[in-house]
Amino acid sequence: MSLPDSVVLLLNVSGAFRAFGLYFYPRPRNGTYNQLKALSILPAVLHSMILDLHMLPFLVMIVDALLLVDNGTLASSFHGGILKVRDFQHSDYLTRSYIDGFLSIILSEVMPMLSDPSLKYLPYPSVPFSDGYIRQWPNKRTTTSPIWLSTDLRDGNQALVNPMSNATKLELFRLLVRIGFKQIEVAYPAAGDNEFQFVRDLIENNEIPDDVAIQIITPARPDLITKSIASLAGVKHGIIHLYNAVSPVFREVVFRNTKEQTIDLTINAVKLVKKLTEEETARSGARFTLNYCLETFSQTEPEFAVELGNRVLMEWGKASPEDKVYFNLAATVECAPSNHYADMVEYFNNNINQRSSVLLSIHPHNDRGTGVAATELALLAGGDRVEGCLLGNGERTGNVDLITLALNLYSQGVSPGLDFSNLPEIVQVVCRCNESAVPVRYPYAGTLVFSAFAGTHQDAIKKGLDSQAARWEKVDRTGEGIKYWAMPYIPIDPKDIGYGYENLIRVSSQSGKAGTAYVIKQTLQLDLPRRMQVSFYGVVQSECENSGKEMSTALITNAFKQKYCLSSKPIGRLHLQSLNITPLSPLSESSSLESDGTSTPPEQGTNLIRFEGHISVDGRIRKIMGDGKGVLSALLDGLRSDLELEINIGEIVYQHLEGDSTKAVTYLEVSTPGSPASKSGVGSVWGVGISSDSATSQCRAIISGINGLVGDRRFPRPKMVFTPRRDQSAQRSESWLRDFTFRAGHSVLQTPEHERSELIAASPI
Numbered sequence: 169m170s171l172p173d174s175v176v177l178l179l180n181v182s183g184a185f186r187a188f189g190l191y192f193y194p195r196p197r198n199g200t201y202n203q204l205k206a207l208s209i210l211p212a213v214l215h216s217m218i219l220d221l222h223m224l225p226f227l228v229m230i231v232d233a234l235l236l237v238d239n240g241t242l243a244s245s246f247h248g249g250i251l252k253v254r255d256f257q258h259s260d261y262l263t264r265s266y267i268d269g270f271l272s273i274i275l276s277e278v279m280p281m282l283s284d285p286s287l288k289y290l291p292y293p294s295v296p297f298s299d300g301y302i303r304q305w306p307n308k309r310t311t312t313s314p315i316w317l318s319t320d321l322r323d324g325n326q327a328l329v330n331p332m333s334n335a336t337k338l339e340l341f342r343l344l345v346r347i348g349f350k351q352i353e354v355a356y357p358a359a360g361d362n363e364f365q366f367v368r369d370l371i372e373n374n375e376i377p378d379d380v381a382i383q384i385i386t387p388a389r390p391d392l393i394t395k396s397i398a399s400l401a402g403v404k405h406g407i408i409h410l411y412n413a414v415s416p417v418f419r420e421v422v423f424r425n426t427k428e429q430t431i432d433l434t435i436n437a438v439k440l441v442k443k444l445t446e447e448e449t450a451r452s453g454a455r456f457t458l459n460y461c462l463e464t465f466s467q468t469e470p471e472f473a474v475e476l477g478n479r480v481l482m483e484w485g486k487a488s489p490e491d492k493v494y495f496n497l498a499a500t501v502e503c504a505p506s507n508h509y510a511d512m513v514e515y516f517n518n519n520i521n522q523r524s525s526v527l528l529s530i531h532p533h534n535d536r537g538t539g540v541a542a543t544e545l546a547l548l549a550g551g552d553r554v555e556g557c558l559l560g561n562g563e564r565t566g567n568v569d570l571i572t573l574a575l576n577l578y579s580q581g582v583s584p585g586l587d588f589s590n591l592p593e594i595v596q597v598v599c600r601c602n603e604s605a606v607p608v609r610y611p612y613a614g615t616l617v618f619s620a621f622a623g624t625h626q627d628a629i630k631k632g633l634d635s636q637a638a639r640w641e642k643v644d645r646t647g648e649g650i651k652y653w654a655m656p657y658i659p660i661d662p663k664d665i666g667y668g669y670e671n672l673i674r675v676s677s678q679s680g681k682a683g684t685a686y687v688i689k690q691t692l693q694l695d696l697p698r699r700m701q702v703s704f705y706g707v708v709q710s711e712c713e714n715s716g717k718e719m720s721t722a723l724i725t726n727a728f729k730q731k732y733c734l735s736s737k738p739i740g741r742l743h744l745q746s747l748n749i750t751p752l753s754p755l756s757e758s759s760s761l762e763s764d765g766t767s768t769p770p771e772q773g774t775n776l777i778r779f780e781g782h783i784s785v786d787g788r789i790r791k792i793m794g795d796g797k798g799v800l801s802a803l804l805d806g807l808r809s810d811l812e813l814e815i816n817i818g819e820i821v822y823q824h825l826e827g828d829s830t831k832a833v834t835y836l837e838v839s840t841p842g843s844p845a846s847k848s849g850v851g852s853v854w855g856v857g858i859s860s861d862s863a864t865s866q867c868r869a870i871i872s873g874i875n876g877l878v879g880d881r882r883f884p885r886p887k888m889v890f891t892p893r894r895d896q897s898a899q900r901s902e903s904w905l906r907d908f909t910f911r912a913g914h915s916v917l918q919t920p921e922h923e924r925s926e927l928i929a930a931s932p933i
């Protein structure tokens with residue numbers, strides 16, 4: 169055998185090529201390739217492949233084999249689990265199957281996903297509707313609620329890591345009753361004494377309301393049927409859930425039954441259920457319903473499912489519109505798209521005998537993540553009842569979630585007949601009982617589903633809330649129309665199911681001005697002017713970017729108060745302590761300089777007035793006096809002459825505090841002469857003033873704005889400063905000035921820096 173000039177290792181692993189290595193190795197000097205040499209190239213292979221160490225033995229073998237390939241290229245591609253190896257030479261004792269074998273092992277380890285899964289997985293067969301058949305379900309709408317069957321205490325319970333104790337089951341049972349379930353599957357009595365006893369306790373302790381039927385499940389085994397039905401002695405209305413799997417795989421693998429044998433097994437079980445329930449009815453007057461479950465229905469030949477159903481109906485022999493036989497058409501494992509399940513149900517619905525004496529129960533699981541969709545379509549296709557669990561507990565990915573289904577109906581204006589008014593509490597109980605948690609994004613129940621972080625979402629929600637409030641107010645006022653819900657991004661009113669609006673908008677670096685403005689409106693009742701929203705948002709945005717975190721409502725509110733000096737205590741360098749406005753010319757009819765409790769500001773530019781006030785500047789109180797046409801110009805006049813401050817006022821907005829018409833709010837934009845104008849509001853400087861007196865609110869707004877403008881600018885020495893005679897730690901108020909005498913050169917106490925944030929947080933605005 170001639171030796172190869174080089175060795176090529178080419179491992180193209182998977183269609184997605186998870187690992188790829190191409191290595192050339194020179195002919196060994198001693199002329200032989202051997203296991204050692206093979207091992208020496210192993211590190212290079214490992215280098216190129218992201219493999220677990222347990223792959224090592226396979227690699228050794230592969231490399232060993234490849235060394236026997238003369239100048240060859242081993243190209244691998246994987247087709248449906250069969251590795252194709254091409255271009256072999258010198259494969260005297262290296263058989264192709266030898267390589268294939270090793271590489272397929274490697275590939276199944278390295279590349280679990282197949283590039284051609286059709287060789288492993290078979291697509292779902294279509295439903296044998298006759299040619300030209302037009303499906304009914306796509307054109308239908310759900311206008312009524314289905315019958316709900318909670319199987320939390322059975323299918324849910326059997327899937328738990330730690331099945332519930334009977335005490336926990338009882339707690340959950342009571343919750344289910346409170347929510348409004350009229351049919352509850354309570355146990356698998358043949359599973360053991362606890363399960364059996366749970367049913368006995370419910371009956372003997374009168375836990376079951378008269379309008380609630382309990383369901384128990386039993387496999388089609390005579391001993392277990394007998395035990396299960398015995399658990400129901402004395403029940404008012406019991407539903408016997410008899411099940412056996414009927415799909416080809418289960419017939420062949422689990423039961424090793426033919427179709428005929430499957431029918432026999434079923435019919436014998438139905439016969440026994442009939443006999444035992446009739447005996448119990450004779451004894452106690454109990455009412456029984458048969459719920460026959462074609463387990464794995466959705467993977468069963470539709471014609472066979474119908475044949476079996478018709479045989480069950482015949483055997484039961486007493487189905488009537490008043491006393492229907494239930495057929496549980498289980499999607500035991502969700503293996504096909506939702507439309508296929510709907511087709512299956514529609515086929516059964518169309519072909520089962522005595523349809524008016526039959527109730528179709530839907531029992532979907534969620535293996536494909538579409539359990540809710542499958543249920544909704546199956547209901548359109550003829551389903552009358554849904555079996556599921558709260559929050560989608562249940563085997564594997566769970567049963568269908570009844571909360572989502574019910575609230576989906578509710579969001580379409582259809583009453584589900586189940587009460588989830590206090591969903592947070594229900595979620596808490598269910599999670600405790602199941603020892604489970606709800607993902608934050610879970611429909612309706614997740615903690616983040618009624619929260620928007622993104623700026624444009626928040627903007628839309630804020631606008632939506634405002635316009636909806638106006639629309640609803642109009643309905644209240646006129647008595648016309650309905651208060652319908654039409655809210656961007658929020659499909660149902662969180663308040664209907666026990667959530668408030670507190671978390672509707674949460675601010676992060678992904679948020680915009682609207683979200684921040686919403687928070688300020690909620691907490692401080694201030695409806696910020698648009699340009700001011702832009703300006704304040706800059707503060708929040710940089711804080712969020714710096715921290716990389718969400719900014720809580722409390723932090724935003726605090727930042728707002730700090731920024732605009734909203735406190736009765738001095739926060740900024742300037743603080744208005746008192747003011748007195750005196751008309752210097754007769755007032756016009758329409759203006760009042762006194763506190764009038766309205767948002768009408770004293771008219772600017774009409775009346776000549778005098779501002780006299782006391783402003784603490786860097787902790788020293790200065791008397792400021794100025795004249796002007798209106799409060800603002802009089803104050804600005806005083807500031808100009810005392811502090812040599814030239815301030816321009818841009819936009820001014822007057823409001824009441826939201827929900828409190830006794831408080832006037834002034835927002836104003838300030839700038840120094842020559843400072844660049846901001847078109848959008850970015851970088852603009854604003855002040856806010858709030859007071860029951862509109863003149864005071866304006867003056868406070870000016871001072872608030874100036875605090876945002878002055879930075880560390882030096883002010884001229886005061887012409888006059890003064891200090892209190894009395895205890896300086898006493899609470900300051902606008903009227904405290906009456907208790908002071910003027911003295912030059914003394915300062916008032918400033919609030920120490922470290923106390924300020926507490927004061928801000930605590931202070932009423």
Ligand SMILES: CC(=O)SCCNC(=O)CCNC(=O)[C@H](O)C(C)(C)COP(=O)(O)OP(=O)(O)OC[C@H]1O[C@@H](n2cnc3c(N)ncnc32)[C@H](O)[C@@H]1OP(=O)(O)O
Nearest residue numbers: 323326356358359360387388389411412413422423463500
């Ligand atoms: C899809 C569902 O969720 S169905 C509900 C499933 N829930 C449960 O299984 C929880 C409770 N189960 C149990 O406690 C036990 O399985 C019991 C008591 C029912 C039975 O226990 P065991 O007698 O030990 O049997 P095991 O659990 O191994 O069940 C398998 C046997 O039941 C048979 N079987 C399975 N399902 C059914 C059925 N629906 N009807 C009749 N026989 C069935 C199997 O073919 C197998 O029989 P084999 O032993 O002759 O091969």
Ligand SMILES: CC(C)C(=O)C(=O)O
Nearest residue numbers: 411461463464498500
């Ligand atoms: C036995 C039936 C109802 C079942 O739980 C299922 O098919 O998932």
